[in-house]
Amino acid sequence: MLKRLFDLITSLVLIILFLPIMIITAILIKLTIGSPVLFHQVRPGLHEKPFTLIKFRTMSNAKGKDGKLLEDHERLTGFGKFVRSVSLDELPQLFNVLKGELSLVGPRPLLMDYLPLYNDEQKRRHHVKPGITGWAQVNGRNAISWEETFQLDLYYVDNYSFKLDIKILWLTVVKVFKREGVAEEGHVTKSAFTGNSQCDSSRSVEHDTF
Numbered sequence: 001m002l003k004r005l006f007d008l009i010t011s012l013v014l015i016i017l018f019l020p021i022m023i024i025t026a027i028l029i030k031l032t033i034g035s036p037v038l039f040h041q042v043r044p045g046l047h048e049k050p051f052t053l054i055k056f057r058t059m060s061n062a063k064g065k066d067g068k069l070l071e072d073h074e075r076l077t078g079f080g081k082f083v084r085s086v087s088l089d090e091l092p093q094l095f096n097v098l099k100g101e102l103s104l105v106g107p108r109p110l111l112m113d114y115l116p117l118y119n120d121e122q123k124r125r126h127h128v129k130p131g132i133t134g135w136a137q138v139n140g141r142n143a144i145s146w147e148e149t150f151q152l153d154l155y156y157v158d159n160y161s162f163k164l165d166i167k168i169l170w171l172t173v174v175k176v177f178k179r180e181g182v183a184e185e186g187h188v189t190k191s192a193f194t195g196n197s198q199c200d201s202s203r204s205v206e207h208d209t210f
Helices: 002-032 078-085 093-099 112-117 122-127 146-159 162-178
Strands: 038-044 050-056 103-105 131-133
Touching (some): 002 093, 002 103, 038 112, 050 093, 103 162, 122 146, 131 162
Parallel strands (some): 103 131
16 A cells, blocks of 8 residues: 555656656657657556556657568667657656556566466566566666566565665666666667567567666
């Protein structure tokens, strides 16, 4: 109850504080990338229950001659890179927190496609509500391997405390200002998870910056 109350009050305050920035960001995305301004994607939440995650869009819908979307690095715009580098694309998720679908802190909600690929241990990351930021995000973000990401997620599941949440939130602010670990080497953000840590660069998905 304390965690939910903290999420509710903090997300409401942050929405009010960042509303002018969100409005300006939305206008600039509209002008540089086009519509829609927001990116919606179904993600697994607590106990794998699906919910719709919202973020600012950073990629265009440019397609090749075959009618398929171009690779991520070809669709990521200059302004989109900036938005990702300072994590502005994550701000709309405060509304997910307000609705109770996300927490401020918890394992990042990944793709629905990944659910069948998890082993029993990795599935435990869904025993807590996912978050905008988490232990994995302040310990490498997208620059670490999937194995390390899951290990850090499970550490949070097993060691959750209000004190740890406050520590993660503080470290998140530091990481955002330093712009560390925004992308895995050779990728726009992070390679797709295939169940055995093999990169699948052919997949075109909008990965998280956080």
